[in-house]
Amino acid sequence: MDITRRRLLSALSAAGLLAVIPALPVSAAEAAADSARLLANTVGIFAGTTESNARPETAAKLTAIDRTARTNLKSMDDAGEGELFAGLVLGTDDANLNTAFKRLYEIALATRTPGTPSDLYGDTAVQRRVIDGLGWLHERYYGDQSKGYYGNWFNWEIGISQHVSKTLALLVDEVRTYKPGLITTYVASMDAYLRNGTDGDVNLDSRFHTGANLADITTNRILQGALIGAGGEARIRKALTDQLTVFVTIDPYRLNHGVTDGYYADGSFIQHASVAYTGSYGKGLLTRVVQTLKILDGTGFAHGEELVPTVQRWVRDGFAPLIFEGWMMEIVKGRAVSRPDGGYVDVAVVVEAVVDLSSLSTGADATALKSYVKHIRSTSRAALDPTGFVSPVSIVRYADIIGDASVPPADLNPASRSVAFNAMDKNVHRRPGYAFALARSSDRISKYEYMSGENLMPWFQGDGAYYLYLSGQDQTQAYGVDYFTTVSPYGLAGVTAPVELRRTVPELYGKPYYDNPGHPLNFTSSSESQNKYVYFPRGTNQHSGGAVLGAYGAVGAVQSSDAAFHDRELLPDDFVVHRNATATKSWFLLDEEIVVLAAGVGDGAGRAVTTTVDARTAAPDDQVSVTGELRDGRPWTGAGTGDLRWLRYANATRRTSVGYVFLDTPKVRVALDKVTRSRRVVRTANPDTAVTRTVLGVTVDGAAGARPVSLAYALVPNAGEAGLRSYRGGQPLKVLANTVRLQAVSHAGLGLTAANSFTAGHHEAAGMRIEGPASVLVRRERRGPTTVAVSDPTMDRDRVGVLLRGRSLRVVTADEGVRVSRVHGGTRIDVDTHHAYGRSFTVTLRG
Incomplete structure (x- = not known):
C-alpha cells in the first residue's frame, strides 16, 4: 500500500519511522550481518554476480567496464607532477575533482566485476592503487574543508560523496586491511561538506535536501553507515527516515518542511521548487529509490512491501504518459533539453528501474511492469541498448523479460x-x-x-x-x-x-x-x-x-x-x-x-x-x-x-x-x-x-x-x-467564442462542447452558463447520458458553478464535492473546488 501523509507524519512525530522501518537489530552480530549484506548487495548491483556476468547478454557491459578502467589506469600512468590523471587539473575546478573521484570508482569497479580479465578482477595491487589515489586526493584537495567547496554545491554534497561511498563499498575489505582509518577519515569529511545540512547530517528544511537530491544524499549515507561498522546502524536508520519523506505525495496545502519537490497526486513531479522535471531529476529519483530497495534487500532495514506500490504508481501515472514510443517528452526535462543525449537514452534509464521494480513486485503488478518493458522495446524507433544499464544484473533481468513468451507487450497507457x-x-x-x-x-x-x-x-x-x-x-x-x-x-x-x-x-x-x-x-x-x-x-x-x-x-x-x-x-x-x-x-x-x-x-x-x-x-x-x-x-x-x-x-x-x-x-x-x-x-x-x-x-x-x-x-x-x-462550414468543428473572457468550441461528431472562461461574471456558450474562471467539458451522447467535467484553472476558487440550460437532468453518478440541483430553465452543477489544486470533477446526468 502507499505510504499516506497521515501515516508517515504520525510516524515522524513518534519515536522514528517504526511503522515503516523494521526495528533495529537486537545484537551487534545482527547489525554486522546487516551491514555486510548491505555492502554485498551494493557490489552485486554495480559489479554484477558470477551468475549474471556469465550470461552472454552482459558481455558488452563487462567489456565497457574493463575498457574504461584501463583508460583511467593509463591516464594515471601518464600523469605528470602534481597530477593524479594526466591533464586533469585540480585545485580550482570542482568538476575536475569530481571526475577524478569518478575515475577511481570506475577502476575499483573493474576489480570487483566477475568476468573481467584476471589482471584487473581481484587484483589487489590495482585496488591499492585506487586506495592510494583516494588518500592522495584527500590529502591535497579534499581533506581541508577551508579550501574546498568552490563551484557547484552538488559536486561537494552529492557527486563526490557518491563516488567515494561506492568506491569504499567495492573495496571495503582491502581498505580495512591496507588503510583502516581511511573510511572514518572520508566519512568525517563527507559530513563536513554537507554544508546545506545540519551538523553534518540531512536538513529536511533545506531547499538543497529535497526530492532527487535528498534521495542521492541519503543513499550515500546508507552506504557510509554500513562502512563504518559499529554504530553505523543508527546512521542507516536516520538516512532511511529522511529518504522516506520523498515517498510522500506532495500536498500543496499542507507542505512538509515547506517542500514542494516531489510527486503529486496527478502524477506531476517537481524539483527546484517549481520546475517540471520528471524526465531528468524525476528519473534520477526513480533510479535511486529502486537501487535503495535492492541495497536493503534481505537486511533488517528492508521495507519494500510498504514502498513498492508507491513507486509503481509513479511509473503508471507519472512516467508512462510522458513516454511515447520509447521517447521521453521535452516538456519535463528542464535544462536537459539542450543535452545531446536524447529522449531514447532518457527512457533507457527508466526501463532499467522498471525492470528492477518488476523483480520487487508480485502477481499482476509484476506482469504489468514486464509487459510495459516489452511495449517500450517493441514501439521504440531506436534500439534500446541495455549496455548502458548501471547493473549487469538488470541486463540479465531485461533479457529474461524480453525472452519470456508468456509476457505480452502492453502499454501502461490506454490507447486514448x-x-x-x-x-x-x-x-x-x-x-x-x-x-x-x-x-x-x-x-x-x-x-x-x-x-x-x-x-x-x-x-x-x-x-x-x-x-x-x-x-x-x-x-x-x-x-x-x-x-x-x-x-x-x-x-x-x-x-x-x-x-x-x-x-x-x-x-x-x-x-x-x-x-x-x-x-x-x-x-x-x-x-x-x-x-x-x-x-x-x-x-x-x-x-x-x-x-x-x-x-x-x-x-x-x-x-x-x-x-x-x-x-x-x-x-x-x-x-x-x-x-x-x-x-x-x-x-x-x-x-x-x-x-x-x-x-x-x-x-x-x-x-x-x-x-x-x-x-x-x-x-x-x-x-x-x-x-x-x-x-x-x-x-x-x-x-x-x-x-x-x-x-x-x-x-x-x-x-x-x-x-x-x-x-x-x-x-x-x-x-x-x-x-x-x-x-x-x-x-x-x-x-x-x-x-x-x-x-x-x-x-x-x-x-x-x-x-x-x-x-x-x-x-x-x-x-x-x-x-x-472536409473541414468546411463549421463542421465538425465550430468556434463558439474566442475572446479574452471566454473561449469555447463544439465538435458535432463527438457531441462535445468545451469551454474555458477567464474572468469573473457569467459566461454563456452553447446552452451553458459558467460562473467565473473555469474549464468545462460537456458531452451529450445520442440516446445516452450527459457527462460534465469541471476544474478550477486558477487553483484559488472555493466553488465553480455551471448551468446547463434545457430540460432538467438527474444524477447518475457524481464525484465527491459535486452537487446537482434542478432549477428553472435547466440543471445547475456546483463543484467544491476548495483545495482541489486543479483536479477535474465529473458528473453523469440523464433526462
Whole structure:
C-alpha cells in the first residue's frame, strides 16, 4: 500500500519511522550481518554476480567496464607532477575533482566485476592503487574543508560523496586491511561538506535536501553507515527516515518542511521548487529509490512491501504518459533539453528501474511492469541498448523479460488518454498515431530552466510551447537537442513572442550566472535570488490549467511576463529583464484534432508579435512538401504569406504528415528552410557540432503597434488532403467564442462542447452558463447520458458553478464535492473546488 501523509507524519512525530522501518537489530552480530549484506548487495548491483556476468547478454557491459578502467589506469600512468590523471587539473575546478573521484570508482569497479580479465578482477595491487589515489586526493584537495567547496554545491554534497561511498563499498575489505582509518577519515569529511545540512547530517528544511537530491544524499549515507561498522546502524536508520519523506505525495496545502519537490497526486513531479522535471531529476529519483530497495534487500532495514506500490504508481501515472514510443517528452526535462543525449537514452534509464521494480513486485503488478518493458522495446524507433544499464544484473533481468513468451507487450497507457498534470502546468494527450505535449507556466511553475550554461535560449519554452509526436517516426529527427538548435527560440511551436533579440546569460554577464553579492538580493551562483530571477523564473499569471473528461481535455492559460519583469524596480540596474507579449489561450484536446484558440494576441509595449502555429524539423535529405488551399478555394503550394483555409505538411521519407485547419486566423506565413547551426548555441558544453535540418515554420505575424488579434486553428495529426478539405462550414468543428473572457468550441461528431472562461461574471456558450474562471467539458451522447467535467484553472476558487440550460437532468453518478440541483430553465452543477489544486470533477446526468 502507499505510504499516506497521515501515516508517515504520525510516524515522524513518534519515536522514528517504526511503522515503516523494521526495528533495529537486537545484537551487534545482527547489525554486522546487516551491514555486510548491505555492502554485498551494493557490489552485486554495480559489479554484477558470477551468475549474471556469465550470461552472454552482459558481455558488452563487462567489456565497457574493463575498457574504461584501463583508460583511467593509463591516464594515471601518464600523469605528470602534481597530477593524479594526466591533464586533469585540480585545485580550482570542482568538476575536475569530481571526475577524478569518478575515475577511481570506475577502476575499483573493474576489480570487483566477475568476468573481467584476471589482471584487473581481484587484483589487489590495482585496488591499492585506487586506495592510494583516494588518500592522495584527500590529502591535497579534499581533506581541508577551508579550501574546498568552490563551484557547484552538488559536486561537494552529492557527486563526490557518491563516488567515494561506492568506491569504499567495492573495496571495503582491502581498505580495512591496507588503510583502516581511511573510511572514518572520508566519512568525517563527507559530513563536513554537507554544508546545506545540519551538523553534518540531512536538513529536511533545506531547499538543497529535497526530492532527487535528498534521495542521492541519503543513499550515500546508507552506504557510509554500513562502512563504518559499529554504530553505523543508527546512521542507516536516520538516512532511511529522511529518504522516506520523498515517498510522500506532495500536498500543496499542507507542505512538509515547506517542500514542494516531489510527486503529486496527478502524477506531476517537481524539483527546484517549481520546475517540471520528471524526465531528468524525476528519473534520477526513480533510479535511486529502486537501487535503495535492492541495497536493503534481505537486511533488517528492508521495507519494500510498504514502498513498492508507491513507486509503481509513479511509473503508471507519472512516467508512462510522458513516454511515447520509447521517447521521453521535452516538456519535463528542464535544462536537459539542450543535452545531446536524447529522449531514447532518457527512457533507457527508466526501463532499467522498471525492470528492477518488476523483480520487487508480485502477481499482476509484476506482469504489468514486464509487459510495459516489452511495449517500450517493441514501439521504440531506436534500439534500446541495455549496455548502458548501471547493473549487469538488470541486463540479465531485461533479457529474461524480453525472452519470456508468456509476457505480452502492453502499454501502461490506454490507447486514448488525456492527462492534465496541473500541479506542474503540463498536459499530455495521446491517441493511436500521435501524442501531443503542452508546456504551460504560472505563478506556481517556472517558465523554463536555465543553469550552468545549459539551455541558453529557453525564454518561451513554458509559454504554451507544444510538441506533436507522430507514430513511427524517429523522434531524434523531429525533436531533441537539434530541434532547439535549428528552430528559432522565438518560433517554437505554439509560442506567441514579441519581435526582439534577446541575449543569453553568458552574453549578458560574461559568466553562467548573474553575480552581484553586494546587492540586497545577494546574487551569487546558488542564491535564492539567482533561482528566482535567472535559473527558473516563474510566470506572474494565476490562470493555467484545465479539465479532463474521459480521454478529452480543455486547457486554458493567460500568458504573462516573468517574475524578473514584475520585480524590475527591486533588481540591480544592470540586470536585464524582458517584457512578454500578451495572449489568452485555450487548447481543446479531441480525437482527430487539437484545437487552439488565442485572443488578445498583441503587445502592451507596441512591438510586433509572432505566433507560431507549428515548427517541424526533418533530416536535410528527407522528402518534405507543403500543400494547401486558400479561402477562395484555389490551391496553394510553396512558401510565403497567404489567406489559407488549410495546410498540409508531409514527410514522404518518414511517412508522416500534419494538417493545419485555419478556422478563423489572419494570413499565415509559411517557410521551409535549410538551417545549419552548432549545438553549442543551446549549451556551452556541447561539442561544436554543426547540425542541419529542414525547418518548417507556420506563423501568424502581428505588426508593431497593431491592435490585439485572435486566432483559431486546429492541428490534425496524420492528415490527408481529402480529410482537410472536409473541414468546411463549421463542421465538425465550430468556434463558439474566442475572446479574452471566454473561449469555447463544439465538435458535432463527438457531441462535445468545451469551454474555458477567464474572468469573473457569467459566461454563456452553447446552452451553458459558467460562473467565473473555469474549464468545462460537456458531452451529450445520442440516446445516452450527459457527462460534465469541471476544474478550477486558477487553483484559488472555493466553488465553480455551471448551468446547463434545457430540460432538467438527474444524477447518475457524481464525484465527491459535486452537487446537482434542478432549477428553472435547466440543471445547475456546483463543484467544491476548495483545495482541489486543479483536479477535474465529473458528473453523469440523464433526462
